[in-house]
Every structure is written in structure tokens, then in C-alpha cells.
Amino acid sequence: MERLFSTEKVGGRALYKLQAVTVFVGICLVLYYRATHVPVAGTAAWLGMLAAELWFGFYWVLTQSVRWRPIRRRTFKDRLAARYGERLPCVDIFVCTADPQSEPPSLVMATVLSLMAYNYPPEKLNVYLSDDGGSIFTFYALWETSSFAKHWLPFCRRYSIEPRSPAAYFAGSDKPNDPRGLEEWSFVKGLYEEMTERIDFAVRSANVPEEIRENHKGFSEWNTGITSKDHQPIVQVLIDGKDRHAVDDKGNVLPTLVYMAREKRTQYDHNFKAGAMNALIRVSSVFSDSPIILNVDCDMYSTNSDAIRDAMCFFLDQEMGHKIAFVQHPQNYNNMTKNNIYGNSFTVLNQVELRGCDGVGGPFYLGTGCFHRREVLCGRRFTNDYKEDWDRGIKEKRELSIDQIEEKAKSLATCIYEHNTQWGNDIGVKYGFPAEDVITGLTIHCRGWKSVYNNPPREAFTGVGPTTLAQTILQHKRWSEGNFSIFLSKYCPFIFGNGSISLQQQMAYSVYGLWAPNSLPTLYYLIIPAMGLLKGIPLFPEVMSPWIMPYIYVSVVKNIYSAYEALLYGDTLRGWWNGQRMWMIRRITSYLYGGIDTVRKMLGLSKMGFVISPKVSDEDESKRYGQEIMEFGTSSSPDYVIIASIALLNLVCLVGGLCRIFTSGGNMPLNGFFLQVILCGLLVIINIPIYEAMFLRKDRGRIPFSVTLTSIGFVMLALFVPLF
Ligand SMILES: O=c1ccn([C@@H]2O[C@H](COP(=O)(O)OP(=O)(O)O[C@H]3O[C@H](CO)[C@@H](O)[C@H](O)[C@H]3O)[C@@H](O)[C@H]2O)c(=O)[nH]1
């Protein structure tokens, strides 16, 4: 029988491996030189360089795990269709939202509509929206959506529309040419715009009109003036797919659509998104109980209406399917600028590293764009003889009425339901880590399952990425903290994974687990060589020494290869350069704070939080984002002080150091400081946008004056610190 998917090696690996082997030799030579040439003056600074280089070397070895053996998957939907026709498994789709301010309900609804409109038997689709904001506006928006869907779904089907988010579709499509098509197009577009306007207006005016509230019993849940942090469990069915009257305007069945706001009480931890996911797993089990669960963030709309069929090619494959726990898609964003100003379009991560992970046991669970087996999420271990019940969820008749089921579902979404159970631990998404996705995926892998990475030519999901520096830094802080706290816990991949996942996969998890500690050696490398240049302490081999070769070789080859790779996958050269800047900035801010906060939490000094990434920005900000001007904004956060101080320090040291070299009359020869001058010089060039934001720009997004002042203070202080 023919396979439903194929696996190919990604080409060009011989060149990569050649590069890697020579760089490895270079790294060894660098370390050997460092260890054997400790000077008398500046010993401590030198040993610090050794420590930093040891770390970078070790980390580089780790990163080989995600680059050594990338593979590419291809699905055969025609074979799936030939074999199964429409006899496909049921799917439950979970959308999580948490805050109607930073995640506007109209945006969430575009996502919901795109998911309802999958090219998949509608009676087998069930969409659940979890609202951690417990907001009547989100509920109202979903109610509006349930009636607009009656026009949108048949429209999508008739014209085979892509993407099926009405927001994305109408923003990007031209009017159809034929008059009949045009009429319908304009009609649906009009309906959509009116609906969005009503939703946005309700949010703006903080009011859902009384006459609307009469249309659905669900609105009465808000009669008692509840708040987002304190309310009863709410479960409301907006479309019951099993109801024969729930049809679209062409008479077709509609997917089930359910609103859920799990109970919130101030005295109980709610465990953020992980808690929402677990409530969804239980609530959905009483309505549809599908064997496959797709989970997306509220901004991640579907951009490929065949994505479920794609995923089924993996799960239903006769040879490998039974081993696959989840199918992960990359995080793509629709709002990236050409030159990747904040480094948020993860081209190389998506094209190389995740494929590399796939080659060593499977990609991580990334929290969104992921199809899971329900049984696996609920804690099942892999066994060779496990048979999935693919008919699960296909029930013709229900014993209970829909109201009774709602009541039952509510009882599963209470605060105390999980007490004294394994939920959040052995069952469901795991609690206690800001990266609930990664830790959950890790435990699944350690229970013997594989995962696959699917990155089809037509993207499956697209979301909204951060558009300011502060948002970017914050998101990466949560990620680095999440991954580092896993690394330091009993789930450390090298301990927990030992014996159950391959060494390469343990290394792959650690590449991200050890983002945070990268901050310290990076800071060291950004500060000490510059200060050494100013104070006349050489920290690298001289120009004429043969030992300079490995330094130059490693840095040049590694950077050229990384630029080549970025260009190969469609980044611009400038985009690559901006990515390097962001790589530096993230390490000295996000990762530093992520590391510090992890340690604070381990010491019990602070509690876990989850800062939601905003999905909207103000007009002024958006304009600068469009022009790729870095946004610092009015708050004088300590992040900016670090960024500004490092930039300034390197500028001062470069100028000061060069002056000393040229006025010393040969006492301080350029020879001995060549690499320090180059390093400092490159840092100055990469920091040009920072200097501009400090001294030249006048707009609201410039670096606040107080930050500039503080960083000048820090630099002056640093100049007085002696190097040993
Ligand atoms: O208490 C909460 C907090 C968040 N969310 C939802 O979780 C999703 C992800 O939050 P977001 O702020 O967009 O985080 P990102 O950094 O974009 O998310 C990535 O990283 C997270 C882990 O750090 C994962 O949970 C996400 O799935 C993954 O996309 C959003 O839909 C939120 O509405 C909740 O449902 N409840």
C-alpha cells in the first residue's frame, strides 16, 4: 500500500557538514590557545574570555543537533482521499483568548471563521473558544460569528477561497470579474464589515445592547456583573452541529461552535493557557470527544483550508502513523516587514532548525498550529499495539439534551475540579512553566511518542507577530524563562529524557533550554574586549601570530554561512544583519531577565506570570514599524539602559582606544589590538540605530532622554573600573 506521506533529506548537507567540521577544529584551536597563553597582566579578564569561549563552544556543539540532519515531509492528500473518501476522523479545534483589549474580539472571530471554514466534513468539525477574559464582548462576537458563518462557509466553498479568514481574504483579494460573483462578493463583504463594526463598537462603548442580549440565553451569564478574575464557569453552545436545524443558508450542516470561560476565583491559581487548554480538553469531551485536537492561539488563523487533511495524512499513515503524537506547524506572521527589523520572522528556525528537530525524533510542541491525539494529551504512553478509535466522536444520537450537556460541561470547568487529580501533571497540558507547550511536548516525547513537523509550501497558519522592541523582548523573556526553568527542573532533557529520547533530541531541547545562560558570556564579550582596548590590555592574539587564524576563520565562516542560509531561505541581507542585532539585544535583555527570573522563582522570591503579547499597536507605532524604525517609546525600561550602555561603551572605547594607539608612539601597537578594534568596530556599526535613537531622532519612539542619561552614567562608571 502506498504511504500517505514521504520523508526526504534536505539537500546541501555535505557543505554544511564540511563547514561544521572545520569550525569545530577552529573552536578547539581557539580554546587551546586561550588555555595555554594566559598572560601576566589582565589574567582575570583573559580567564573570563576563556570561560565565555568555552560556553560558546559548548553551545555551538549543542546547536549541531538541530542542524545536522534536517528532513522534509510531503503529504499525499489524493491518496488519503482515495483511501478514506470523507470517512475521516472528527476534529476538535481549540482557540484560546484571554484579553479583549490586547486581543480584539473581531480579530479572534476572523480566526474562528477561518477554522470553521476548513475543507473538511463540517459535521466532524467542532470549534471551541476558550475566553480567559470571561468577556461578554467575546461572547457577543462569537454569537455574531455564528450567524455570519451561515454566509461565509458556503461562500468559501463555492469559490474555493483562500485564506478563509474574512479579514485576511478581503484585505488581500481583488473584486471578482464576473457580475454574479461580484454581487455575492460585495454582499458577503458588506455583511462582514457591518459585523466587525458592531463588534468593535460594542467593545469601544463597553456595552452590548439590550435587544441583542435577548437573542441568546448565554448573555444572562453576565447579568450579575462578573469580572474577568472572578466568575462562574460559562459554557454556551452557539451552534450545535448535531441539531438538524443548524444549517447554513445553502442547507449544509454547520460545525459545532462552543464558547467556554472556565471558572475563575481570585483564591485559585488558574495556570494561564495550560489551565484553559485542560478545561477545553474536558469540556470538549462531553460534546464531541474527537480523537484529534487542533490548537491555535487566537491570532493564528488558517491560511490553508486543506491543513486538516494534511495532518490526517500523518496520523492515518499505515507505517508511521501510530507512532505520531502530534503534528506541529511553524509560527508564521502576516505582519513582518521586509528587513525583519525585530528578527521575528523565524525563517531559519522554520526552514532549518525545526526540520532538524524532525530528523532527531520530532519538533517541540510550540503551543499553536499543532494537531494532537487526544489520548496522548491525556497522558497515554506509546505502545506498539495501541489502536486509535478513529470513530470516536461520531455518535448519531445523544442521550442528554444540549442543556444537560452544557451543565455537565460547566462542572468540568470549575476551579476545584482538578484538585487531587493528575490534571496539569500526568494528564493534559503541564502546569508550572511559562512554556507549557515545550514541557508538554517533552513529556510526550519521553513517553515514547514521535512528532512530525509539517511546513507545506502553502502556509497552514498565520498569526500576528510583535511590532515593537518592547513586545519582542517581553515575548522572548517568557520563552527563555520557560525553557530555562524546564532545564533546571527535574524535567531537564538530559536527566528526564535520558534513556527515553535520543541524545540528539535531548541536545535539541537544550538549545532552547539554555538560551537564558547565553546572556552572561555574551555580555562579557560585549563589555570586556572593549574596555581592554581602552585600557591597553590585549585579549586576542596579535596580527602576526598564527593563532589569529582560528579566531578569524571561526567568526568569518560561521557568519558567512549564517548569512548564506538566511538568503537561501528568502531573507534579505539587511534582514540577516538586523537579525544579528536582535540576536545580540535578546541575549542581553530577554535572556538575562529570563535567567534572573527563573532563579528568583526557584528561590521562591516570585511567582510565575504570563504576559500576553499584544496583537494590536497604535497608529504612530505602526507607521514607524512599517518604515522599520526601531521603537523604544516612552517608558524608560531597564532593557533600554542595558542596550544603550553597551552601545555607548563600545563607541567610547573604540574612539578612545584608537586615539591611544595612534598617539602612543608605538607603546600600544595596533598589532596587538587588531581583533579588539574589529570587534568593537563591528559592534559600533551594528548599534548605529541605537545611537540614532539616543541622539538624533525626535519622534515619540526614540530612546527616552532619561535612559540616555543613565547609560552615560554607567559608561563613565565602567571607565573607572580597572581590569585585572
Ligand atoms: O492566561 C492566559 C494567557 C494566555 N492565553 C492565550 O495563550 C495564547 C498565547 O499567548 P500569546 O501572548 O499570544 O503568546 P505567544 O508568545 O505569542 O505564544 C507562544 O508561546 C506561548 C508559551 O510561552 C504558547 O502558549 C503559545 O501557544 C505560543 O504561540 C493566546 O491565544 C492567549 O489568549 C490564555 O488563554 N490564558
Ligand SMILES: [Mn+2]
Ligand atoms: Mn501569540
